[in-house]
Amino acid sequence: MDRRQKKTREAIFQAFSTLLEKKSYNHITVQEIIDTANIGRSTFYAHFETKYELLNAVCKELFEHIIDSAMDKTHTHGLYSNEETPQSVFCHLLQHLQENDNNIWGLLSCESSEIFLRYFKDSLNELIQTQFVNHNRKPNQDLPQEYLVNHISGSFVEMVLWWLKDKKTHTPEELYCYFRAVIEPIL
Amino acid sequence: MDRRQKKTREAIFQAFSTLLEKKSYNHITVQEIIDTANIGRSTFYAHFETKYELLNAVCKELFEHIIDSAMDKTHTHGLYSNEETPQSVFCHLLQHLQENDNNIWGLLSCESSEIFLRYFKDSLNELIQTQFVNHNRKPNQDLPQEYLVNHISGSFVEMVLWWLKDKKTHTPEELYCYFRAVIEPIL
């Protein structure tokens, strides 16, 4: 990729991130992004057709970065690093969220967090689904598996939302404990 | 309240609801609402300062209507009608959602459902919190009560979202069963 393209793309992402710290996605205009990124009007539209497309690109990059790190077995977060269960991934995820790689708080510490977390949930769903299939678990109670998968990923997302609203007075490890306490009894 | 005001307000609500069936909140313009409601420009702004304020008013009315019916002891939904536990309320809520009073599907069957459900969740939180205090329940495990409350209301909202995405192939009673199956083990 052309060095100029990369630079522009970075500038747009950075500007978007900066703006997200101050206001919600809905209230950010393309004009503001252009001004903050300090690029030409047509340049923005050469990269993204709409503001929404930009949001999706950001979500995609963020999620891929986080999930890649979380899945990386050589990663040294300590807990469960030798087991590739969804549980261990959950803990990794929380730690990554707290570490604030890529200014993720900009996207999370505002009204727009929902949008990213929805993206997150969809991806989590697939991950959990895969784990279930791999481990060939027996069906619990009369719960449809899709419901159970949705419940787990949903609970995770809701927990993160609570964490954010709570100004993060809890550690990722504490959160992971709470999460296990409400999920494991039903598995 | 003046009959005209009421009529205008209704027209705006109806137009908003109609538009929500076709497109998401973000893509609806005030202009479209005005045109659909067939009212004067200044009339709209005499009622609502912004589109967002309208959304909130709609959410408020919808939630109040639903919760009032659900809490009404003389209500004849059958299940748990003599017990005012949060559980019974959950079932009532699902039934009301399905009954589609006030064209609630317009607000739910689209990308905008999140907005209403967030409103819903906040209200549910208070309700559950109250129930916990009233029943003077002993603290479970080492779970903070706020976390537990958030988990319950969050799980409910996520379940409804799943229900909506699933095109409602499940009955409220089935859903309520699923819900109990994932919540009661941790109480």
Added chain:
DNA sequence: TATGTTATCTAACATCTTGTTCGATTATAT
């Protein structure tokens, strides 16, 4: 270094949206 390619910039443009203001008109309550 020379060259063709490609990204960016600037400015301009039509179109749409927003929110406000005005006086004229009409419905309402009593």
Added chain:
DNA sequence: ATATAATCGAACAAGATGTTAGATAACATA
């Protein structure tokens, strides 16, 4: 019947959107 209050419709400024065009600058490659 009358005073009150809501609606209408038009007009307005300010700003956002998305597109176009030619000029300029940066790039990759040989």
